[in-house]
Amino acid sequence: MELIEEKLDEHHLDQREVVDVVVRFAGDSGDGMQLTGANFTLATALYGNDLSTFPDFPAEIRAPVGATFGVSAFQIYFGSDDIVTAGDAIDVLVAMNPAALTTNLSNVTDGGLIIADRGAFTTKNLAKAGYAVNPLDDGSLAEFRVLDIDISAQVLAAVESFGLGHKASLRCKNMWTLGLIMWLFDRDRAAIVRNLQTKFANKPEIAGANIAALNAGHAFGETAELPTGIHVYRVPRASSEPGLYRNITGTQALAWGLLAGIELAGIDMLFASYPITPASNLLHELTARKDFRVSTFQAEDEIAAVCTAIGASFAGSLGVTSSAGPGIALKSEGMSLAISTELPLIVIDTQRGGPSTGLPTKTEQSDLNMALFGRHGDTPVPVIAPATPPECFDIAQEAVRIAIRYMTPVMLLSDGYLANAAERWRIPRIDDLEPLPVEYARDSADFSPARRDPETLARVWARPGTPGLEHRIGGIESNYDSGDISYDPANHQKMTEMRVGKVAGIVKDIPLQEVDLGEDSGKLAVVGWGSTYGAIHQGVKRARLEGHAVSHIHVRYLNPLPGNLGELLGRFDSILVPEMNTGQFARLLRAEYLLDVEILSKVSGQPFKIGEILAAIHAKCREIEAVQ
Amino acid sequence: MNQPNLTLKDFASDQEVRWCPGCGDYAILKTVQKLLPALDRPRENQVFVSGIGCSSRFPYYMNTYGFHTIHGRAPAVATGVKLANPELDVWVITGDGDGFSIGGNHMIHTLRRNLNLQILVFNNEIYGLTKGQYSPTSRIGTLSPSSPAGSIDPPLSPCAVAFGAGGSFIARSIDTHAKHLTEVIGAGHAHKGTAFIEILQNCPIYNDGIFEPVKDRQTAPDFRVEVEHGKPVLFGKNNEKAIRLDRDSLTLEVVPADADGVLVHDETNPALAQLLAAMRGPDFPIAIGVLHRRQQPSFDEQFSRRKGESRAGNLGALLLSGNTWAVS
Numbered sequence: 021m022e023l024i025e026e027k028l029d030e031h032h033l034d035q036r037e038v039v040d041v042v043v044r045f046a047g048d049s050g051d052g053m054q055l056t057g058a059n060f061t062l063a064t065a066l067y068g069n070d071l072s073t074f075p076d077f078p079a080e081i082r083a084p085v086g087a088t089f090g091v092s093a094f095q096i097y098f099g100s101d102d103i104v105t106a107g108d109a110i111d112v113l114v115a116m117n118p119a120a121l122t123t124n125l126s127n128v129t130d131g132g133l134i135i136a137d138r139g140a141f142t143t144k145n146l147a148k149a150g151y152a153v154n155p156l157d158d159g160s161l162a163e164f165r166v167l168d169i170d171i172s173a174q175v176l177a178a179v180e181s182f183g184l185g186h187k188a189s190l191r192c193k194n195m196w197t198l199g200l201i202m203w204l205f206d207r208d209r210a211a212i213v214r215n216l217q218t219k220f221a222n223k224p225e226i227a228g229a230n231i232a233a234l235n236a237g238h239a240f241g242e243t244a245e246l247p248t249g250i251h252v253y254r255v256p257r258a259s260s261e262p263g264l265y266r267n268i269t270g271t272q273a274l275a276w277g278l279l280a281g282i283e284l285a286g287i288d289m290l291f292a293s294y295p296i297t298p299a300s301n302l303l304h305e306l307t308a309r310k311d312f313r314v315s316t317f318q319a320e321d322e323i324a325a326v327c328t329a330i331g332a333s334f335a336g337s338l339g340v341t342s343s344a345g346p347g348i349a350l351k352s353e354g355m356s357l358a359i360s361t362e363l364p365l366i367v368i369d370t371q372r373g374g375p376s377t378g379l380p381t382k383t384e385q386s387d388l389n390m391a392l393f394g395r396h397g398d399t400p401v402p403v404i405a406p407a408t409p410p411e412c413f414d415i416a417q418e419a420v421r422i423a424i425r426y427m428t429p430v431m432l433l434s435d436g437y438l439a440n441a442a443e444r445w446r447i448p449r450i451d452d453l454e455p456l457p458v459e460y461a462r463d464s465a466d467f468s469p470a471r472r473d474p475e476t477l478a479r480v481w482a483r484p485g486t487p488g489l490e491h492r493i494g495g496i497e498s499n500y501d502s503g504d505i506s507y508d509p510a511n512h513q514k515m516t517e518m519r520v521g522k523v524a525g526i527v528k529d530i531p532l533q534e535v536d537l538g539e540d541s542g543k544l545a546v547v548g549w550g551s552t553y554g555a556i557h558q559g560v561k562r563a564r565l566e567g568h569a570v571s572h573i574h575v576r577y578l579n580p581l582p583g584n585l586g587e588l589l590g591r592f593d594s595i596l597v598p599e600m601n602t603g604q605f606a607r608l609l610r611a612e613y614l615l616d617v618e619i620l621s622k623v624s625g626q627p628f629k630i631g632e633i634l635a636a637i638h639a640k641c642r643e644i645e646a647v648q
Numbered sequence: 649m650n651q652p653n654l655t656l657k658d659f660a661s662d663q664e665v666r667w668c669p670g671c672g673d674y675a676i677l678k679t680v681q682k683l684l685p686a687l688d689r690p691r692e693n694q695v696f697v698s699g700i701g702c703s704s705r706f707p708y709y710m711n712t713y714g715f716h717t718i719h720g721r722a723p724a725v726a727t728g729v730k731l732a733n734p735e736l737d738v739w740v741i742t743g744d745g746d747g748f749s750i751g752g753n754h755m756i757h758t759l760r761r762n763l764n765l766q767i768l769v770f771n772n773e774i775y776g777l778t779k780g781q782y783s784p785t786s787r788i789g790t791l792s793p794s795s796p797a798g799s800i801d802p803p804l805s806p807c808a809v810a811f812g813a814g815g816s817f818i819a820r821s822i823d824t825h826a827k828h829l830t831e832v833i834g835a836g837h838a839h840k841g842t843a844f845i846e847i848l849q850n851c852p853i854y855n856d857g858i859f860e861p862v863k864d865r866q867t868a869p870d871f872r873v874e875v876e877h878g879k880p881v882l883f884g885k886n887n888e889k890a891i892r893l894d895r896d897s898l899t900l901e902v903v904p905a906d907a908d909g910v911l912v913h914d915e916t917n918p919a920l921a922q923l924l925a926a927m928r929g930p931d932f933p934i935a936i937g938v939l940h941r942r943q944q945p946s947f948d949e950q951f952s953r954r955k956g957e958s959r960a961g962n963l964g965a966l967l968l969s970g971n972t973w974a975v976s
Contacts (some may be wrong), residue, residue: 062971065971072915140736213972256825260975262969262975262976265972265974265975266968266972267971274965276966279963290732291732315731315955317727317883318728319755320753321753323724323754324721324724324754327717327721327726327754328724329728330728331728331729332729332731332732332734333734334729335729336732336733337732337733339728339732353718357718361715419679448776450964466820483733484693484733485692485693485735487692490692490713492710492713492714492716493662493715494708495718505708
């Protein structure tokens with residue numbers, strides 16, 4: 021199905037009270053836009069809005085100043101209800117230079133507000149962004165509300181007393197801009213002031229200048245004569261389930277979920293990884309958790325990382341490794357070894373745009389085929405995927421549970437969007453989490469490394485260091501009963517079938533597929549997996565409000581698929597699968613269930629927009645009606 | 649915990665040994681099986697990890713814990729074993745192809761980190777299990793199915809690579825020289841850090857006799873020198889020849905044993921050790937023994953210390969760290 025976008029019917033900034041707003045901070049990669057966004061997110065969370073954020077940064081660390089390819093952006097969508105995407109159209113664009121304006125303008129909604137730093141719209145910067153004339157002066161922005169301020173000049177004046185010098189003073193531009201946005205949405209600055217004081221505890225003059233800039237930006241909003249229609253907007257607080265809340269990114273939730281998993285299992289974890297975008301943050305997050313039962317190891321390469329994790333699992337810890345597509349490809353031989361030797365292992369793939377180096381900082385879901393099928397030999401492996409940043413916490417525990425209960429590698433598919441996006445999370449009570457008991461072999465009487473649980477088919481976990489259990493394992497096919505090397509044809513057949521059966525049998529141990537939104541039968545089901553959850557959820561929700569009979573089904577278990585999935589999908593006349601690849605999951609569903617599944621593909625490195633899902637639902641509904 | 653009265657038999661597994669008749673691996677296996685009881689360490693704490701190749705079948709024949717992994721990756725798997733449980737004695741069994749071609753990177757980095765384990769490299773200068781192709785240690789001109797006109801790429805020296813990677817224990821021995829091999833492996837086991845031991849090993853099928861001058865009783869005195877820390881580097885049937893450092897050119901030379909300034913082996917001096925390790929026939933004898941040994945903190949020791957004993961992390965507190973807010 022063709023990917024088209026419908027503009028959502030919203031004119032946010034026409035009212036004093038708005039239900040939801042998208043703000044995008046964009047500037048040079050050195051402008052501090054990510055920090056600005058993170059601080060605004062915090063203030064917004066504390067205010068009580070529901071929210072979702074999406075940092076969108078370039079692969080270059082410090083691209084040339086003013087370059088379009090160096091634009092770093094942070095988008096936040098916040099409002100009073102059910103915010104599960106980072107938003108479609110931008111209501112407020114902060115453009116710190118011409119490059120930030122030109123790369124984001126097409127996404128600004130009609131009547132949207134553009135805050136531009138006139139001081140950065142120099143002849144040189146305009147030329148770099150491809151502007152022959154200054155768009156702030158030529159009337160080309162007439163359909164928007166434009167607030168053009170010489171932020172640089174304002175900041176220099178505001179922080180003059182701190183004597184930082186020109187360059188260091190200008191670094192406070194982002195805080196000045198943040199102050200203005202805080203005024204615009206009536207946010208409290210106290211938490212940010214505390215953050216700045218902590219961050220620059222050793223440099224009080226830097227902290228002071230940043231706080232002064234923040235306050236000056238806020239004061240500017242209060243006192244300056246702003247163009248008509250620019251005023252303080254009120255975004256009502258979200259009504260939510262009672263409880264304690266925080267913001268959490270997918271990476272954080274994944275790391276904490278792994279920690280919860282090993283805590284519940286009562287075992288140690290060795291996390292072995294090699295730096296790669298966008299997966300490295302998981303290594304950093306876990307490395308900071310020394311007082312938990314986790315050790316982290318930066319290996320010399322991706323292969324060493326997976327092999328070190330496998331070695332740790334052999335020795336009785338839980339080996340975990342993590343990477344993005346190119347690195348996962350390198351780990352495939354190691355994963356086959358873990359499948360053959362039946363050792364627990366978790367492999368986390370934070371997917372990014374491929375093939376090859378592809379788009380390292382952009383999101384995609386194109387490693388599904390690799391996760392399911394990308395190894396030599398018949399090597400089934402359980403594959404699971406969280407749908408939202410908070411859900412990473414639960415799915416990580418599920419990966420631990422399956423890996424140790426079934427003595428198998430488990431692949432967990434995250435992606436660049438999930439990893440970096442943040443959402444509100446109701447913090448669970450640790451006491452409510454299910455223990456995941458681990459039993460190591462101890463009894464040497466009749467011990468065999470091939471002994472397996474008749475129910476799960478899991479092989480026994482016998483740790484080196486245990487007297488009387490000395491044994492050898494390896495990648496050569498082993499005898500079903502003794503575990504010794506075996507080249508026997510019938511035994512290989514039996515072992516292959518056992519490996520397939522073991523993973524297939526996990527279906528008895530995972531939840532049945534539920535319908536996320538809508539009825540469990542009908543004309544159209546929109547079926548997704550992974551980080552497309554938010555856009556599909558909102559698209560389906562809006563279509564249903566319009567009266568369309570459409571349901572949303574979101575699959576977390578990709579292998580084995582939930583036992584009732586085929587039967588459930590069979591109850592719908594049409595099935596549409598939006599995914600950020602060219603139809604890998606759709607083809608899996610076709611192959612598994614012989615169902616006619618339509619593909620909605622997006623591979624631009626950006627997440628789906630609600631309007632794109634909605635347009636596809638409308639097109640599909642028209643098609644269904646035409647047939648009837 | 650000690651297990652009294654363990655013998656060679658206790659370390660032999662019930663698996664039929666399947667190397668070719670006459671393979672040097674048999675001798676190495678016997679030597680290790682014989683040495684282990686003498687090390688006075690619990691059998692259950694011994695873990696043999698290997699890659700792929702003839703030598704890598706070794707763990708199957710040891711009645712200890714063993715892991716026959718994938719080609720070239722044994723050091724990486726062994727790293728995981730050691731980091732997960734530093735109490736274990738971890739042995740890496742590899743060959744010239746496994747350790748220095750496909751697995752060269754892991755070899756370098758394991759040595760660099762100085763992880764406390766033993767690496768035994770069975771160097772037969774040929775690929776055996778894949779039926780006789782030339783290997784990264786094969787001499788120029790080696791005739792093989794993949795080099796019918798003779799190999800053209802110069803070989804690397806495993807010990808030289810180990811020096812380059814910063815190895816803290818570098819030794820060489822010979823498959824059938826049981827007494828010497830026992831001493832060298834024993835010293836390697838006692839070393840805290842990566843003990844790198846190159847074992848010259850004969851492949852009777854694809855590269856037979858390649859080390860014959862070094863092994864043959866008649867020729868060995870002239871073609872090998874057993875170095876010992878603090879002792880002059882002498883060789884020949886009657887120890888009539890010696891090695892001396894030419895201080896102008898910083899190269900070694902062969903001189904009569906009674907010449908002035910005969911080199912005395914100092915295993916703590918890596919520069920001299922590298923010169924000894926690089927000696928090649930026919931002009932020089934091949935040096936065997938502990939070429940280099942120095943004390944240096946091991947990776948696993950520092951890893952454990954960095955990690956600390958604390959497991960006091962409170963998950964509930966972690967989840968509540970940073971900014972939270974209550975909704976009632």
